[in-house]
Amino acid sequence: xxxxxKIKLKAQGFSDVHDIxxxxxxxxxxxxxxxxxxxxxxxxSTGAITTIEYEPGVVEDLKRAIERIAPEDDHYxxxxxxxxxxxxxxxxxxxxxxxxxxxxxxxQMALGTWQQVVFIDFDNRPRSRELIVQVVGQ
Amino acid sequence: xxxxxKIKLKAQGFSDVHDIxxxxxxxxxxxxxxxxxxxxxxxxSTGAITTIEYEPGVVEDLKRAIERIAPEDDHYxxxxxxxxxxxxxxxxxxxxxxxxxxxxxxxQMALGTWQQVVFIDFDNRPRSRELIVQVVGQ
Amino acid sequence: xxxxxKIKLKAQGFSDVHDIxxxxxxxxxxxxxxxxxxxxxxxxSTGAITTIEYEPGVVEDLKRAIERIAPEDDHYxxxxxxxxxxxxxxxxxxxxxxxxxxxxxxxQMALGTWQQVVFIDFDNRPRSRELIVQVVGQ
Numbered sequence: 001x002x003x004x005x006k007i008k009l010k011a012q013g014f015s016d017v018h019d020i021x022x023x024x025x026x027x028x029x030x031x032x033x034x035x036x037x038x039x040x041x042x043x044x045s046t047g048a049i050t051t052i053e054y055e056p057g058v059v060e061d062l063k064r065a066i067e068r069i070a071p072e073d074d075h076y077x078x079x080x081x082x083x084x085x086x087x088x089x090x091x092x093x094x095x096x097x098x099x100x101x102x103x104x105x106x107x108q109m110a111l112g113t114w115q116q117v118v119f120i121d122f123d124n125r126p127r128s129r130e131l132i133v134q135v136v137g138q
Numbered sequence: 139x140x141x142x143x144k145i146k147l148k149a150q151g152f153s154d155v156h157d158i159x160x161x162x163x164x165x166x167x168x169x170x171x172x173x174x175x176x177x178x179x180x181x182x183s184t185g186a187i188t189t190i191e192y193e194p195g196v197v198e199d200l201k202r203a204i205e206r207i208a209p210e211d212d213h214y215x216x217x218x219x220x221x222x223x224x225x226x227x228x229x230x231x232x233x234x235x236x237x238x239x240x241x242x243x244x245x246q247m248a249l250g251t252w253q254q255v256v257f258i259d260f261d262n263r264p265r266s267r268e269l270i271v272q273v274v275g276q
Numbered sequence: 277x278x279x280x281x282k283i284k285l286k287a288q289g290f291s292d293v294h295d296i297x298x299x300x301x302x303x304x305x306x307x308x309x310x311x312x313x314x315x316x317x318x319x320x321s322t323g324a325i326t327t328i329e330y331e332p333g334v335v336e337d338l339k340r341a342i343e344r345i346a347p348e349d350d351h352y353x354x355x356x357x358x359x360x361x362x363x364x365x366x367x368x369x370x371x372x373x374x375x376x377x378x379x380x381x382x383x384q385m386a387l388g389t390w391q392q393v394v395f396i397d398f399d400n401r402p403r404s405r406e407l408i409v410q411v412v413g414q
Contacts, residue, residue: 002311002413004381035140037177037239037274039313039377044388045329052232053183057215058225065208065229070341077333087334091341094328098391101239101313101377103179103272105142110270112182115236132386134379136274136313136412137140173278175315175377175412190370191321195353196363203346203367239377241317241410243280248408250320253374274412275278 001138003031007131011047011121013089014072015063019054020131021116024109027133034107036137041099043130046089046123048096054116066092066122089122096120104137139276141169145269149185149259151227152210153201157192158269159254162247165271172245174275179237181268184227184261186234192254204230204260227260234258242275277414279307283407287323287397289365290348291339295330296407297392300385303409310383312413317375319406322365322399324372330392342368342398365398372396380413 005027007020024040040049052058069092076087100117103110109117119131143165145158162178178187190196207230214225238255241248247255257269281303283296300316316325328334345368352363376393379386385393395407 004311004379035142035272037175037272037313039379041377041379041386042388043386043391045327045391050232051183051236053216053228055216055219057217057219058228058232060215061225061229062232065233069207069345077336078329078331079333081331081333087337090329090334091337094326094334094338094394095341095372096233097235097373097376098327099377100235101177101179101237103142103177103270105270105272110179110181110272112180115181115183118232132379132381134311134313134381134386173280173410175313175410188370189321189374191354191366193354193357195355195357196366196370198353199363199367200370203371207345234371235373238373239315239317239375241280241315241408243408243410248317248319248410250318253319253321256370 003135005030005133009129011129012126013121013123015066016121017059018119019116020119024117024133028135031135033104033135033137036104036135037101038104039099039101039134040117041132046093048093048098048120049100050118051115052118053114054118086124089124092122141273143168143271147267149267150264151259151261153204154259155197156257157254158257162255162271166273169273171242171273171275174242174273175239176242176273177237177239178255179270184231186231186236186258187238188256189253190256191252192256224262227262230260279411281306281409285405287405288402289397289399291342292397293335294395295392296395300393300409304411307411309380309411309413312380312411313377314380314411315375315377316393317408322369324369324374324396325376326394327391328394329390330394362400365400368398
C-alpha cells in the first residue's frame with residue numbers, strides 16, 4: 001500500500017529550520033499504514049530534511065556548522081553565472097540531501113524521545129514550500 | 139511485505155564506528171524478503187548510519203573529518219542551555235543523518251565488495267543503542 | 277511490487293558529478309510503478325548519490341565545498357596502510373552517503389523543476405560504475 005501526502009509551509013531561508021514531526025504524523029495517520037517506511041522529501045534544490053533534537057540551542061549550533069561548511073559570503077560560480085545569489089543554498093542542500101526515510105512501527109515513526117524530523121530551508125529569500133510525505137507499507 | 143527487526147549494541151560515543159553489516163544481514167534473512175528495500179535507522183538524535191570500507195585507517199580518517207566539521211571543543215549553545223556537553227554530538231548526527239536505505243537483491247544487500255553498513259555513535263558517553271532494521275519487499 | 281534496474285556509466289573520479297535523472301526515469305518507466313519509492317544506490321565505498329541543480333556553476337561550487345571538507349592532499353591513515361591514495365575518496369563518500377530515496381507520483385519522481393539526481397564519483401581514477409535503481413510501489 002502506498003499513500004502520498006503533502007506538507008505546505010512558509011520558510012524564511014538562510015538555514016530556517018522547521019519541526020515537521022507532527023505534520024508527518026498527520027499524513028501517517030491519514031495513510032492508515034501501521035508498519036512500513038515513510039519518506040519525507042523536499043521538492044526543490046535549496047532545501048533538506050534531517051532529524052535533530054529540536055531545541056533553540058542545537059538549531060543555532062547546526063546553523064553555525066553549516067555556515068562553516070559552505071559560507072554564505074564565499075565565491076560561488078553559480079552566483080557569477082545566474083546572479084541569484086543563492087550558490088551557498090544549492091551547495092548546502094546537495095550536501096544535506098533532500099530526503100529522510102524513517103521506519104513506521106505501530107502507526108508511529110520509530111523516532112527517539114528527543115528526535116524530531118526537520119525541514120531546513122537554505123534559500124536566500126522567503127518561500128512557500130511543498131514537502132512530499134510518502135508512506136509504503138501495510 | 140514488511141518486516142521489522144532490531145540491533146542492540148553498546149557504543150562508546152565520540153564517533154565510535156560499528157560495522158553492523160552482518161547484523162542487518164541476519165534481520166534480512168529472518169525477514170524472508172528476497173527483493174526490496176532495507177532501511178537501517180538510528181533511534182535517537184546523537185547517532186547516524188552510513189556505509190564505508192570498514193578498515194581502521196579509513197575509520198580514523200572519517201573521525202578526523204567529522205572533528206573538523208563540528209569540533210568537540212567549539213562553543214555550542216546546546217551546552218550553554220542544557221549543560222550536558224554533547225552539542226557537538228547533536229550537530230554531527232543532524233549532518234550525517236539517522237538512516238540509510240539499501241536495495242535488496244536475491245536476499246542480500248546490494249553492497250560493493252568493500253562497502254559495509256556502519257552505525258556511528260556521536261554522543262559523549264557510553265550508551266546502549268537500539269537500531270531499527272526495516273525491510274519492505276517481497 | 278518491486279522492480280530493480282541498473283545504470284552503467286564511466287566516471288573519472290575526483291568528484292566527477294553525473295546527472296542520472298533521465299536514466300532513473302527510464303528504469304521507473306520500465307518498472308510500470310505509478311506510486312511508490314525509488315531508491316538510487318551506489319555499489320562501492322567511493323561514490324555517493326544526491327540531488328542538485330545540475331548546472332556547471334553549482335557543480336563546481338559543490339566540488340570546492342567537498343574539497344574543503346576532506347582535502348585531497350591531507351594525511352589519510354588509509355593511504356598509509358593501503359597505498360592506494362584514495363583515503364579522501366572514502367571519507368567523502370561516507371559523509372555524502374550512498375543512496376537517495378525519492379517519492380514517485382504518477383509514474384514520475386517528485387523532483388522540483390531545477391532538481392536533478394546525481395551520482396558523484398569520489399575515487400582517484402577512472403572507473404566503470406554500476407548503480408542500482410530499485411522501485412517499490414504499485
